[in-house]
Amino acid sequence: MAAVMASMLLVSAAHAAPDAGSAKLLKSTADHSKFKELKQAFNSGPEVTKACLSCHTEAAKQIQKTEHWNWEYKSPEGQLLGKRHVINNFCTSITSNEADCAACHIGYGFKDEKFDFSAQVNVDCLVCHDTTGKYKKPIGFAGNPVTKDTEFPPGSGKIIKAVDLQAIAQHVGKSSRTTCGACHFYGGGGDGVKHGDLDSSLEAPEKALDVHMDAEGNNFVCDTCHDTQGHQVPGSRYAPTAQDKGEAHVRGKHYSTSPTTCQACHGQAPHKKIAKLNDHTDKVACQTCHIPKFARGGVPTKMSWDWSTSGKRGPDGKPLVTKNADAYEVYNGKKGDFVLAENVIPQYIWFNGKVKYTLRGDKIEASNQPVHINSFEGSASDGKSLIWPVKVFHGKQAYDPVNKTLVVTHLAGEDDTAYWENLNWKKAVAAGMASVNAPFSGKVDFIATDSTWPITHMVAPAKDALHCQDCHAAGGRLEKVPGIYIPGRVSDHNRWLDTAGWAIAALTLLGVLGHGLGRVVVSKRKH
Amino acid sequence: MARMYIFKRFERFWHWAQAALIIFMLATGFEIHGSYTLLGWQKAANLHTTAAWTLIGLWLFAIFWHFTTGEWRQYIPTSKNILAVMNYYSVGIFTGAPHPFRVTQLAKHNPLQRLAYLLVKLFINPLIWISGLAYLYYNELAATKIAALAGLPLGSIALVHTAAAFMMLAFLIGHLYLSTTGHTPLAHIKAMITGWEDQEEAEPAPAAGRS
Numbered sequence: 001m002a003a004v005m006a007s008m009l010l011v012s013a014a015h016a017a018p019d020a021g022s023a024k025l026l027k028s029t030a031d032h033s034k035f036k037e038l039k040q041a042f043n044s045g046p047e048v049t050k051a052c053l054s055c056h057t058e059a060a061k062q063i064q065k066t067e068h069w070n071w072e073y074k075s076p077e078g079q080l081l082g083k084r085h086v087i088n089n090f091c092t093s094i095t096s097n098e099a100d101c102a103a104c105h106i107g108y109g110f111k112d113e114k115f116d117f118s119a120q121v122n123v124d125c126l127v128c129h130d131t132t133g134k135y136k137k138p139i140g141f142a143g144n145p146v147t148k149d150t151e152f153p154p155g156s157g158k159i160i161k162a163v164d165l166q167a168i169a170q171h172v173g174k175s176s177r178t179t180c181g182a183c184h185f186y187g188g189g190g191d192g193v194k195h196g197d198l199d200s201s202l203e204a205p206e207k208a209l210d211v212h213m214d215a216e217g218n219n220f221v222c223d224t225c226h227d228t229q230g231h232q233v234p235g236s237r238y239a240p241t242a243q244d245k246g247e248a249h250v251r252g253k254h255y256s257t258s259p260t261t262c263q264a265c266h267g268q269a270p271h272k273k274i275a276k277l278n279d280h281t282d283k284v285a286c287q288t289c290h291i292p293k294f295a296r297g298g299v300p301t302k303m304s305w306d307w308s309t310s311g312k313r314g315p316d317g318k319p320l321v322t323k324n325a326d327a328y329e330v331y332n333g334k335k336g337d338f339v340l341a342e343n344v345i346p347q348y349i350w351f352n353g354k355v356k357y358t359l360r361g362d363k364i365e366a367s368n369q370p371v372h373i374n375s376f377e378g379s380a381s382d383g384k385s386l387i388w389p390v391k392v393f394h395g396k397q398a399y400d401p402v403n404k405t406l407v408v409t410h411l412a413g414e415d416d417t418a419y420w421e422n423l424n425w426k427k428a429v430a431a432g433m434a435s436v437n438a439p440f441s442g443k444v445d446f447i448a449t450d451s452t453w454p455i456t457h458m459v460a461p462a463k464d465a466l467h468c469q470d471c472h473a474a475g476g477r478l479e480k481v482p483g484i485y486i487p488g489r490v491s492d493h494n495r496w497l498d499t500a501g502w503a504i505a506a507l508t509l510l511g512v513l514g515h516g517l518g519r520v521v522v523s524k525r526k527h
Numbered sequence: 528m529a530r531m532y533i534f535k536r537f538e539r540f541w542h543w544a545q546a547a548l549i550i551f552m553l554a555t556g557f558e559i560h561g562s563y564t565l566l567g568w569q570k571a572a573n574l575h576t577t578a579a580w581t582l583i584g585l586w587l588f589a590i591f592w593h594f595t596t597g598e599w600r601q602y603i604p605t606s607k608n609i610l611a612v613m614n615y616y617s618v619g620i621f622t623g624a625p626h627p628f629r630v631t632q633l634a635k636h637n638p639l640q641r642l643a644y645l646l647v648k649l650f651i652n653p654l655i656w657i658s659g660l661a662y663l664y665y666n667e668l669a670a671t672k673i674a675a676l677a678g679l680p681l682g683s684i685a686l687v688h689t690a691a692a693f694m695m696l697a698f699l700i701g702h703l704y705l706s707t708t709g710h711t712p713l714a715h716i717k718a719m720i721t722g723w724e725d726q727e728e729a730e731p732a733p734a735a736g737r738s
Binding site for chain 2: 278282467472485487497498505509515522
């Protein structure tokens, strides 16, 4: 009996052993806490980077080729784009505001255009590779972490706590939804503000919010689709793939098509149960049906921003702030009025992957129409376009009515010209335009603008995808998409045919009814 | 009254199955077109497609039947007596004149019927079928190397299909009404169900309607 008991114990111990072992098994072959290079007190970010590069010799060179680093992109159409160059209709521009904006730059010390983009030690490895969640790059420090408790803004009494770079450096690992999200969820100045399909709800989403990133299920991270080799992250919206006719990617094989598209995994005929749906993929992007709404995770996104109403101060003399019932700002004296929305139905447009921007020097002729900060090109007939869901963001922002250009505004900084300090447009625009050596007439007016953002994240489970009748109907989702015949979309009907058809049917009916009535009358008379 | 066996079992099955399918396809078809909402678009489209394949199957059998039995000759048009028949439906039917056409097993349709059914079989049906299949296989069509087919816009295919559907609807209305014009309102319908046509015995059957 004792022997049986003992053997049972042995058996259960043997069963437990592999589990205990696998919990400790690292996927990485290196435990960074054991590296002597990382067992030191780091006083700045670049010191950490130096230690990283002592082993990862090529990492910084790879980074320096990316848009993540350069914030610059030359489009195939020849426009110089990227954060350093475009003007958008959120906080409008990076230039002259780098100290704040560079909190989301993967570098250290990008405080103005004099930043050395060639210095390898300026590359911030930790912002993407931190696994502790403790690494922070506060706004106002040009992308530097704070290594000693610091009062900021100076004289405010607010203390920003130091981060322990040594501990963080010893626990580096792969990027995660959290590290990517630290910037990409907060674009436009806050959680969910800019994109609508990227916000903090994707850090650990439920299946209903994102069928792929479902933390309890598929648990994709950003890199699963944005499959990165040598730090080159594919799938930038500056160089989007609107239509992917390639096959599903198989491991080990080399492909020229982007790994980020739906087709890269699902191929060209993904609908098995209802094959007719595959007939849609030549015209309709997957996202159109499979992302029925954006901002579905409980975080609202901004739909419009009116800078022209900014400048109001509260009774305390500070910029006035008004919040809605959910405690989100709908007015801020520094920024103006906002409209927020959740569970937003996208707009739908033909998109062929080409995006044209209105840039700083471009003349704005028709000021009675919204200026397109960017325009998505495409048509039903160019053979390269699909119907895409987009978020269209409406703005009203400062421009120079004399020179007829969009303007760079100096918003952030500890100086007298920064708009967020003194709420003075003329000073702020003058300083902003001076920072890029652009002409400024001295006059500021406001102009309506719009910008377009592709909707491609927050893919819903198949059961929540759009139904046929969402588009095959009068006034359906695709009501305004031109150049295509959609069965059931009444506006596509040939009115002559429908009128004539029903008229002939009605006349036939009237004719036979008249004939029948005649027969009834005649037969009554006979009897 | 004598009775004559006019419509054989398969013929009756074919007729009524076809009638049900056509009425169902008109109902679902115009919903797909966007004229009203009844079943919901998805259901309407799915059932319309299923009904289309069923009807195609039925037709393959019917075509086989027509040729193997020689019944196709029933649809050869004739002008003989056609004016008399037209005169009957516009005047005689009200004055109580006898029908100028006498049904026989070899000529079960009067000259007007022959013409109308031939028009349905040779014009409306093929138009619906060809445009319907093009509609269903639009993607495959667009992928063909034949430029004239590949460049065919879906809107044009739908236009032809819808136009043919309106013709079928008009035919259906007329056909339904004319089925009541037998010697009693239900006589034709009864014949189409049982296969037996009542014959008025008074006159001997002339050879009208045969060419």
